[in-house]
Amino acid sequence: MSVPLLDVNAQNLPLESELKAAFDSVLQSGRFIMGDEVTSFENEIAELVGAKYAIGCSSGTDAILLALMALGIGEGDEVLCPSFTFFATAGCVSRVGAIPVFVDSCPACFNIDLAKAGELVNENTKAIIPVHLFGQAADMDSVMEFADENGLAVIEDAAQAIGARYKGLGCGTIGHFGTYSFFPSKNLGGLGDGGMLVTNSEELADQARVLLNHGMKPKYYHQFVGGNFRLDALQAALLRVKLRHYGEYSSGRKENASYYLEKLSPLDGVVVASEADCCCVDTQNAGLRASRAKIVLPVAYKHNDHIWNQFTLRVLDGRREELREFLIERGIGCEVYYPVPLHRQQCFDDLPKRPLPVSEQLAGEVLSIPIYPELTISQKDEVIAAIAAWLTE
Numbered sequence: 001m002s003v004p005l006l007d008v009n010a011q012n013l014p015l016e017s018e019l020k021a022a023f024d025s026v027l028q029s030g031r032f033i034m035g036d037e038v039t040s041f042e043n044e045i046a047e048l049v050g051a052k053y054a055i056g057c058s059s060g061t062d063a064i065l066l067a068l069m070a071l072g073i074g075e076g077d078e079v080l081c082p083s084f085t086f087f088a089t090a091g092c093v094s095r096v097g098a099i100p101v102f103v104d105s106c107p108a109c110f111n112i113d114l115a116k117a118g119e120l121v122n123e124n125t126k127a128i129i130p131v132h133l134f135g136q137a138a139d140m141d142s143v144m145e146f147a148d149e150n151g152l153a154v155i156e157d158a159a160q161a162i163g164a165r166y167k168g169l170g171c172g173t174i175g176h177f178g179t180y181s182f183f184p185s186k187n188l189g190g191l192g193d194g195g196m197l198v199t200n201s202e203e204l205a206d207q208a209r210v211l212l213n214h215g216m217k218p219k220y221y222h223q224f225v226g227g228n229f230r231l232d233a234l235q236a237a238l239l240r241v242k243l244r245h246y247g248e249y250s251s252g253r254k255e256n257a258s259y260y261l262e263k264l265s266p267l268d269g270v271v272v273a274s275e276a277d278c279c280c281v282d283t284q285n286a287g288l289r290a291s292r293a294k295i296v297l298p299v300a301y302k303h304n305d306h307i308w309n310q311f312t313l314r315v316l317d318g319r320r321e322e323l324r325e326f327l328i329e330r331g332i333g334c335e336v337y338y339p340v341p342l343h344r345q346q347c348f349d350d351l352p353k354r355p356l357p358v359s360e361q362l363a364g365e366v367l368s369i370p371i372y373p374e375l376t377i378s379q380k381d382e383v384i385a386a387i388a389a390w391l392t393e
């Protein structure tokens, strides 16, 4: 039996009749741009995450772009963000003409390490984009304190963390803006592209809404240059169907993560990353090397409600490719998120070079295994058995 990394049909096909009914309803309405489906979906997402305002967008990427534009970030500005993330986080910064300034990450929680950010701030620094990577919140108390001290705007890239919480607050609702993605592999996966921007500021919400639609207000009058970053009514209608089942998807992912942690952590050569190790690479690596660990399991902090967009192992001693090939030979889907940290991407060659040792280390060690909610117990057991076999090889 093979176990895919993700099986969107296992999630969507059981909803076939509900999805077709949603399609029919939009078809019959003849309303394809904006309208009730989009507004209702925005309200439902605002409610889910606990934000005052939600604005449907054409993608998670466009939500980040729109947030930067609404904050007036552009030419000559600098924006702090992690290097160990998906490209869109930093790509949007460049697209508005600003400069991404990469901050190193924490080897235990995979998120931005604020201890490394202070030395990177200057008078051009305008914002910081923490990413809640793999579905677990970044250290938002530290982010907000750092942003306050330095007068920075905060955009939370919560593409992988819709519905995740940090100390009870919805990821994406703590900074000035939060952004979500409905790319099919995200926790609330659409049938195409889609995204959402949230904020608690009426002023920022108004500005974003104008820019979403060509900076037009009133119709055919343009005070600003915006774009077309709108979410389709059809996509909103389909996503509303899936949102009704979101609780099951999240609990499925959490059950799968608990199962892996329970079954994998007792194996010889496996350790769990720990909160005590967070944001302190030197002591952590010393500890791990000494303990003969081969694989480090991800940790879910007690103050976070981790929603497990990915379940990401760290494979030590340069053996990641070996485990990856071993799993693929046995039909177990796995993937490296992300193999090249952003400061090493060719498009950023012109940016000043700074050492980001943890980002590079993670890019060389990480391997994500199947965690999607519809995994069966026998599929999970197969993944576990394959990892156990590799450990004893």
Ligand SMILES: *Cc1c(COP(=O)(O)O)cnc(C)c1O
Binding pocket: 059, 060, 061, 062, 085, 086, 088, 089, 131, 157, 159, 160, 180, 181, 182, 183, 193, 194, 195
């Ligand atoms: C997926 C993702 C995005 C972009 O979302 P799209 O909807 O694919 O444009 C941005 N940031 C992170 C961290 C992501 O994982």
